[in-house]
Amino acid sequence: MADIKVLNGLSSLKRQDSFTYQHCLDVTILSVALANKLLYTKKKLIELAKGCLLHDIGRILINKSLYTQPRKLSSQEYELIKKHPQIGYLVLKDITQVGIIASHIAYQHHEQQDGLGYPRGLKGNNLLPTPDKSTEEGYIMPLAEIVSIANIYDALVSPRAYRSAYTPDQAFFIMKRLAGTQLNIEAFRVFSDIIPIYPIGTTVYILNGKYKNFIGVVSKVNQENLTRPTIRLLYNSSKRRITPLEIDLVKNQLINVAGIII
Template sequence: MRRISIDKTEPGVVLGKTIYTDSFDVLLHKGVVLTKDYIIRLKARGYTTIYVDDVETADVVIKDPISDKIRTMATKDIHKVYKITQASLVKIEADTTDAVIKSINTPKFKNAFQHNPIFIHLCNNLNHFLEGIMSQDVLSGLNSIKSFDNYTYEHSVDTAVISTIIAKRLMLSQDKLKQVAVGEFLHDIGKIFIDEKIINKPGKLTPEEFETVKLHPVYGYELLKDVEQIGSVAAHIPYQHHERQDGRGYPRGLTGTNKLDMGLLKFREGDRLIMLAEIAAIADFYDACISDRPYRKGLSPDLVYELIKTGSGVQFNKELVDCFLSVVPKYPVGYEMRVKSGEYKDYTGIVASVNPQRLSVPKILLLNDDQKKKIKPIEVDLGSYARVLEIECFS
């Protein structure tokens, strides 16, 4: 199986992973042969990348971090929680920050939120999500199929997947893992209190619009802070996920210690970042950067990996970045890649597998030569290759 841009998809290819609608019902089952019409419709719905099965990549196994069933259940619940909260918003007619916060905190609005069966269902199903993650020590890729409409919900699940695997590597308790998962599922929920036209603006935001968007962590926190099923710690994940170690983040400009907080996990409200939110900051940045958006293509995962390394100690908690680099591969399985140097320079192919012990040197499968001509596939294990062979992902 391989990952392929919808723009390069030709009729006749076999779909490798099921595609769901924006309300998470099946749109096209895996195994379906794509026609020209299907491809046009997928493009129209804003799908930018799909997975296909073909003979050349039949041996490439793209392992999902969570099953389709659990992913669909989580995305569906998050989607519904957003929708029901948005629906009860009609009664909020406030345009200043303080007025919005006051409206969020009215008992009627809060009660409607926390007693909603969908929200309760989301909280009750956290264990299923965690069970799905438990068997994994490292990621081989995220593999969600995002569209313009499902982005927010798939992004929320993907950030929860990365964060939970990091938290698991740090051997945090089951309670902490639950806080990580629910805090990540709802980390951007504050965006529903901001004008949709700004949130969905396809172009660059004006400075004023950006100031408005920067309020979403505050609104998310105000919504969740005293909700019993969430708890104060998890509510600080939405609140702090855009803060930075150097104090140049938002909304409060908190600073971090660049150290793991293994002994001090008891929550202290104050002017200091909590580790669960520092984990979220890395996961959120990674997933947001690699994802395609209506106004820009996603960056390649190896580039984002390097950006996170560069941000270590400045933007992101240094010791957590080290942990992130030990669980997320530089080149995820299934991605298209190009050789940058050596005897296979400019040959292209895909990332075939990753070694959990050496995540940055995968096995690759070369499928085209430097003239873009198809070749008999050549497998190269970068971990045991005699010379240095540099590669980069592309899409």
């Protein structure tokens, strides 16, 4: 029965906005990966997944055009957008099969560590959101802190009507600045350890050294150091095709790269 309720919610999201539907799926994958690393039980992971899949359900009752405007929203429009966590909570809270955890994930996924988030201005204490971490009154629950990180990462690496997608390394740089104030800093550190800054297939260019300005793609993620992948160089500094050349950044510590979107 719980699966039916969640699937019904997902179906409503897909009919309303396929972008939000995909966003919820991506956030679920990232959140479960992070919570699994933090040793949450299978039961808690299921509750987390339900909350992630439905965390933006409140959007279906907000004018879709507000999310597709290729311009900065007015203050009034932005205030309407900010109502979607509370709307989502009200939609989910009385559905027994969905559960209280899932409804509060929808309610709290835009709260911040410094208390400047919305809709209730809950605070965080930047402690690692492990299964044994309790939720104090006025504070964000641990699972919502996890979802907040996954939610922001996926939002950054996805295109918006008003901007292009950030590359994964750009997203991590932005999130690093938010860690401690907006994001739980300890959860972000774990997230950085399990999600590659340069996933396989990412297009990158060489910033320095012998191959400066060469362009290639990530061909292998080095599990011992996710920030130093193996790069397959495909173009020289004049953007001419070359015989593919593999460079392991773990073995070439002086070479630095940056992601680009083609």
